Amino acid sequence: MLGKMSYMVHLRLAGEVEESVPVQTAFSVGKIQVSLRKKGRTKWTDLGQALDFHNTFVLKKERAPHYCDGVLVSKTEVNHNTLIFRVKLPPGTIRHVPVGRHVYLKALVEDAELVRPYTPVDQSLTASPQETDLFLMVKVYPDGVFSSYLSALHIVENPGDRVLVSGPEGAFSLRPLRDVTHLYLLAAGTGLTPMTRLISLATQEMENISRKTTLLFFNRGEEDILWRGELDQLA
Numbered sequence: 477m478l479g480k481m482s483y484m485v486h487l488r489l490a491g492e493v494e495e496s497v498p499v500q501t502a503f504s505v506g507k508i509q510v511s512l513r514k515k516g517r518t519k520w521t522d523l524g525q526a527l528d529f530h531n532t533f534v535l536k537k538e539r540a541p542h543y544c545d546g547v548l549v550s551k552t553e554v555n556h557n558t559l560i561f562r563v564k565l566p567p568g569t570i571r572h573v574p575v576g577r578h579v580y581l582k583a584l585v586e587d588a589e590l591v592r593p594y595t596p597v598d599q600s601l602t603a604s605p606q607e608t609d610l611f612l613m614v615k616v617y618p619d620g621v622f623s624s625y626l627s628a629l630h631i632v633e634n635p636g637d638r639v640l641v642s643g644p645e646g647a648f649s650l651r652p653l654r655d656v657t658h659l660y661l662l663a664a665g666t667g668l669t670p671m672t673r674l675i676s677l678a679t680q681e682m683e684n685i686s687r688k689t690t691l692l693f694f695n696r697g698e699e700d701i702l703w704r705g706e707l708d709q710l711a
């Protein structure tokens with residue numbers, strides 16, 4: 477993503493690559509590094525065959541979200557009304573969601589196609605972000621159409637129930653935070669989700685920068701505080 481534009485790399489690679497594809501973003505210079513590791517020892521003379529729109533800039537609003545089939549592999553309770561849904565994407569799919577961006581989940585609920593945005597979190601506040609599954613922390617509203625639907629999905633050994641997952645969306649940029657020396661984060665309820673990865677970034681990757689991070693986290697009651705133990709440990 478470059479402002480209002482998105483840059484498309486669309487190739488049929490010359491050979492097979494390993495499934496684990498680390499993606500690193502250097503937010504200070506706007507560089508994205510995608511590391512592909514060849515499976516065989518063969519020599520490639522080029523990267524492969526260019527496909528539709530390869531090496532082009534497309535206006536972001538003209539690019540419809542691309543959905544892939546996610547399988548629900550676990551549901552973990554965070555508190556009395558919030559769960560973490562772990563969603564596995566099809567083999568070979570790498571869905572790197574930059575910090576502060578969200579994905580759309582889409583499903584057919586009572587014959588209506590419903591779409592809701594959710595912001596992926598890491599497995600924990602101190603987890604390494606290299607996991608290829610998506611972790612979504614979702615508050616289940618008893619009368620909320622989509623969140624109730626999600627909480628009723630089954631984790632069957634193989635395969636679990638499915639939900640469609642879009643690519644990353646949103647416009648949040650880390651760039652303005654570069655020179656910030658005191659980062660104040662304000663969140664309420666599941667509004668914590670975009671903050672979680674910012675907190676780990678601020679406390680781990682940017683620890684060499686002299687920076688203070690303060691989270692103001694608003695909740696109805698103590699029992700609603702998400703990841704309270706983890707936040708206390710970091711404080």
Ligand SMILES: Cc1cc2nc3c(=O)[nH]c(=O)nc-3n(C[C@H](O)[C@H](O)[C@H](O)COP(=O)(O)OP(=O)(O)OC[C@H]3O[C@@H](n4cnc5c(N)ncnc54)[C@H](O)[C@@H]3O)c2cc1C
Pocket residue numbers: 578592593594595596612613614615616617619620621622623624666669670
């Ligand atoms: C960018 C973004 C990221 C998000 N990330 C997350 C996340 O990480 N985790 C998370 O849990 N949520 C997140 N959300 C919120 C999420 O997208 C859904 O809005 C939420 O899950 C509720 O959806 P639902 O279908 O269950 O509820 P809905 O059916 O949409 O209802 C939600 C609540 O509003 C009430 N309501 C619905 N319609 C009306 C109405 N007309 N008048 C009055 N009350 C009404 C319902 O009774 C219910 O209590 C995010 C939202 C945005 C915009």
